[in-house]
Amino acid sequence: xxxxxxxxxxxxxxxxxxxxxxxxxxxxxxAIGVYITYRVLDxxxxxxxxxxxxxxxxxxxxxxxxHSVQVAMLGALLAGxxxxxxxxxxxxxxxxxxxxxxxxTQLGLYSVNLKIMGKANQAINVDxxxxxxxxxxxxxxxxYKNTILIVAVIVIILIVLLYWFFGTELGCSLRATGCNxxxxxxxxxxxxxxxxxxxxxxxxxxxxxxxxxxxYQGFADINMGRGAIVIGLAAVIIGEALFGKIFxxxxxLLLSVxxxxxxxxxxxxxxxxxxxxxxxxxxxSAVVVAVFLAIPYWKSKYFTKPVKKGxxx
Amino acid sequence: xxxIKGISKTFNVGTVNEKQALNNxxxxxxxxxxxxxxxxxxxxxxxxxxxxxxxxPVDEGQIIIDGTDVTKLPEYKxxxxxxRVFQDPMNGTAAAxxxxxxxxxxxxxxxxxxxxxxxxxxxxxxYREMLSKLxxxxxxxxxxxxxxLSGGQRQALTLLMATxxxxxxxxxxxxxxxxxxxxxxxxxxxxxEFVDEQKLTALMVTHNMKDAIAMGNRLIMMHExxxxxxxxxxxxxxxxxxxxxxxxxxxxxxxFANDRMMLAN
Numbered sequence: 001x002x003x004x005x006x007x008x009x010x011x012x013x014x015x016x017x018x019x020x021x022x023x024x025x026x027x028x029x030x031a032i033g034v035y036i037t038y039r040v041l042d043x044x045x046x047x048x049x050x051x052x053x054x055x056x057x058x059x060x061x062x063x064x065x066x067h068s069v070q071v072a073m074l075g076a077l078l079a080g081x082x083x084x085x086x087x088x089x090x091x092x093x094x095x096x097x098x099x100x101x102x103x104x105t106q107l108g109l110y111s112v113n114l115k116i117m118g119k120a121n122q123a124i125n126v127d128x129x130x131x132x133x134x135x136x137x138x139x140x141x142x143x144y145k146n147t148i149l150i151v152a153v154i155v156i157i158l159i160v161l162l163y164w165f166f167g168t169e170l171g172c173s174l175r176a177t178g179c180n181x182x183x184x185x186x187x188x189x190x191x192x193x194x195x196x197x198x199x200x201x202x203x204x205x206x207x208x209x210x211x212x213x214x215x216y217q218g219f220a221d222i223n224m225g226r227g228a229i230v231i232g233l234a235a236v237i238i239g240e241a242l243f244g245k246i247f248x249x250x251x252x253l254l255l256s257v258x259x260x261x262x263x264x265x266x267x268x269x270x271x272x273x274x275x276x277x278x279x280x281x282x283x284x285s286a287v288v289v290a291v292f293l294a295i296p297y298w299k300s301k302y303f304t305k306p307v308k309k310g311x312x313x
Numbered sequence: 314x315x316x317i318k319g320i321s322k323t324f325n326v327g328t329v330n331e332k333q334a335l336n337n338x339x340x341x342x343x344x345x346x347x348x349x350x351x352x353x354x355x356x357x358x359x360x361x362x363x364x365x366x367x368x369x370p371v372d373e374g375q376i377i378i379d380g381t382d383v384t385k386l387p388e389y390k391x392x393x394x395x396x397r398v399f400q401d402p403m404n405g406t407a408a409a410x411x412x413x414x415x416x417x418x419x420x421x422x423x424x425x426x427x428x429x430x431x432x433x434x435x436x437x438x439x440y441r442e443m444l445s446k447l448x449x450x451x452x453x454x455x456x457x458x459x460x461x462l463s464g465g466q467r468q469a470l471t472l473l474m475a476t477x478x479x480x481x482x483x484x485x486x487x488x489x490x491x492x493x494x495x496x497x498x499x500x501x502x503x504x505x506e507f508v509d510e511q512k513l514t515a516l517m518v519t520h521n522m523k524d525a526i527a528m529g530n531r532l533i534m535m536h537e538x539x540x541x542x543x544x545x546x547x548x549x550x551x552x553x554x555x556x557x558x559x560x561x562x563x564x565x566x567x568x569f570a571n572d573r574m575m576l577a578n
Contacts, residue, residue, distance in 0.1 A: 165428075169421055172410075172431035176418050179407035186366070186405070187474070188392035188422040 034232030050109030055207025080207020088196030320374030393423030396475030405471030
C-alpha cells in the first residue's frame with residue numbers, strides 16, 4: 001500500500017491531522033449537545049443546524065463590537081439556550097411534534113443569524129483580536145495557547161459539569177422524562193419543563209461549539225450549521241460503536257461522543273487526502289449515518305430469531 | 314379521602330368515534346378504604362383512574378383528594394397525592410435507569426427537584442431494606458438497569474415505588490393482568506401487604522372477580538361510564554362470583570359477561 005503514495009503526500013496528511021483533531025474536538029462539544037437531546041431526551045432536535053450558526057454569529061459580532069472573548073462566548077451560549085427554549089416551547093406549549101419544532105426554529109434562525117451578522121459572512125482577524133482558539137494556534141505556539149489543548153480542557157470541564165448535573169435530582173428527572181415520560185409524570189416530574197430545559201442545555205452547548213468553530217476558522221457563516229445534526233449523530237454513533245462495549249459510566253459515554261467526533265474528522269481528512277470529490281462529502285456523511293442508524297433496526301429485525309447451533313446472536 | 318363528584322368525559326367529540334367514557338360518575342372513599350373495581354371492557358374503569366390521575370382534564374365534575382380540589386391540577390402535580398401502578402409493567406419504571414435511581418425518583422415524588430444529588434448514600438440502606446421485602450433478590454442489584462428485570466420484577470418494583478412515599482391514594486390499574494398466574498399472585502400478595510402495612514386508601518381495577526371479592530373492604534361494578542353496583546363491609550364479604558355474574562347479566566340486558574371475565578375465573 002505504502003508505495004502507492006509518495007512521502008510528500010503522506011506528510012501532507014500528517015500535517016493535516018492536528019487540524020482534524022482540533023476540529024473534531026470543537027464539533028465534539030456540538031455532538032455532546034446532540035447526545036443530550038437524541039439519547040437522553042429521546043428527541044431528534046434539528047434546531048442545532050441553526051443554533052450552531054447563531055453561536056458563531058453572536059460570538060463574532062460581539063467580539064467585532066469590542067467585547068472580550070469570554071463575554072462573546074457567554075453571549076453565544078445564552079443565544080443558543082434561547083433558541084433551544086423556542087423549540088421547547090413550540091414542542092410542549094404549542095404541541096408541535098419535536099422534529100417539526102426543531103425544523104421551524106432552524107428555519108427562523110436563518111433570518112435571525114443573517115440579521116445578527118448583517119450579511120452572510122463575517123470574518124475576524126486573528127492578529128487583531130484576542131481569539132481563544134484558531135487554526136493558526138495549532139503549531140508553533142506556546143503550549144497554553146495550543147488550540148487542541150484548550151478545547152480538550154473545555155471538553156473535559158463540560159463533561160464534568162454535565163456528569164454532575166445529570167446526577168442531581170433535576171438531572172435525574174430529565175433522564176426519566178426521556179426514558180419514560182408517563183412514569184416521570186406519575187412520579188411528579190414536570191415533563192414539559194424537563195424537555196424545554198434539556199433543549200436549552202443542548203442548544204447552549206451547540207452554540208458554544210459554534211462560537212469556538214467561528215473563531216477557529218476565522219469567520220462566521222450563514223451556512224456553517226448546515227448538516228450539523230448529521231455530524232452530531234455521526235459522532236454519537238461512532239462513539240457508541242467504538243466504545244459502547246467498554247464505556248458504561250455517563251461521563252465516559254459523553255467522552256466517547258467527543259472521541260467519536262474526532263474519529264469522524266480524522267476519517268474525513270483521510271477521505272479528502274485520498275482526493276475524493278469534496279462535493280460528495282455531504283452525501284457520504286448522510287449515507288454513513290443512515291446505515292449506522294439502520295443497524296440496530298436490522299439487528300432486531302433479522303438477527304433475533306434463534307440461529308442454528310454454533311451461530312452467534 | 315377521595316371524593317369524585319359527577320365527573321363526565323367524552324372522547325373524540327364530534328367524530329364517528331365519539332364515546333362517552335364517564336357519565337356523571339360519583340364515588341367517595343373513606344380513609345383506609347380498599348376498593349376493587351370490576352366491569353366489562355369499555356366500562357370506564359381505567360378511564361376513571363386516569364381521570365383521578367389527571368392524564369387529561371374531565372369535561373365536568375370535581376375530584377377532591379384529601380380535601381384538596383385537584384380537578385384543575387396537571388398530572389405531575391397530582392402525583393404528590395397518588396401512587397400509581399399500570400397494567401403494562403414497562404410503563405411504571407424507567408428502563409434505562411438503575412433500580413436505585415428509579416426508587417430515588419419515587420422517593421422525591423411531590424417534592425421539588427433541585428440541584429442536590431439525585432440519590433444520597435443513606436437512602437441506599439432504605440432501598441435495600443424495602444427491596445428485600447419483595448423477596449425477589451433485587452436488594453443486591455441496586456445499580457442494575459431496570460430494563461434487565463422481568464415483567465413481574467418490574468411490577469413489584471413499581472408497586473414499591475408507588476408506596477415508598479406514602480400516597481394519599483393508591484391507583485392500581487389491572488396491575489397483574491399482564492403477568493403469568495404465579496407472578497400475578499405474588500404481586501397481589503405484595504399489594505395486600507403494602508396496603509395493610511401503611512393502611513393505604515386504594516382503588517384496584519381487576520378482571521378477576523375472585524380477587525375483586527377476596528381483596529379490600531369495598532367493591533364497585535362499572536358499566537357504561539357509571540357505577541352500577543357498590544357494596545361494602547359484610548355484604549361484600551358474602552358476595553360470590555355467581556352473584557357478580559348475575560349482576561353483569563342484568564345490566565348488560567341479558568347479555569352474558571365477556572369472555573375475558575369468564576376465563577379469569
